[in-house]
Each structure stands twice: as C-alpha cells, then as structure tokens.
C-alpha cells in the first residue's frame with residue numbers, strides 16, 4: 847500500500863499531490879454541507895469522498911514521512927478527548 851503512495855509521488859510530483867489532498871478535502875466538505883444544510887440524501891457521496899480524503903491523507907503522510915508522528919499524536923489526542931468526555935459525562939451526571 848505504502849508503495850502506491852510513493853509511486854504516485856514519484857509519478858505525479860509532490861505539489862500536484864498536495865493540491866489533490868486539498869481538492870479531495872473540499873469535495874468532502876461540499877458533501878457534508880449538502881447533507882446538513884440541504885438535507886440531501888448523499889450517503890454514497892459521503893462514503894466516496896471520505897475514502898478519497900483518507901487515501902489523500904495517507905499520500906500526505908507518505909510525502910512528508912510523518913506516519914509515525916501522526917499516529918503518536920493521534921493516540922495522545924484521543925486520550926485527551928476521552929478524558930474530556932469522561933469529565934463532561936461526570937458533570938452532566940450530577
């Protein structure tokens with residue numbers, strides 16, 4: 847899998863691939879807005895654009911060689927979020 851990202855970078859270049867990250871994120875944003883603001887039944891599009899964004903985020907991580915750092919930061923961040931949820935639920939429970 848990693849190989850595909852390295853190949854894509856080598857074939858199409860860093861800048862075009864990073865612009866593609868932005869393009870895919872904007873497509874997902876549009877679908878989320880249609881779903882919420884216009885109550886559009888677009889789950890299929892949301893699935894497709896979510897997959898596109900995940901692929902391009904993997905491309906971005908491969909481009910900057912930051913897979914491990916992102917994974918570590920995510921783990922820390924999720925622990926913080928979990929703690930905030932625990933605190934919130936405790937507060938609401940009282």
Ligand SMILES: [Mg+2]
Pocket residue numbers: 870873894895898
């Ligand atoms: Mg797309």
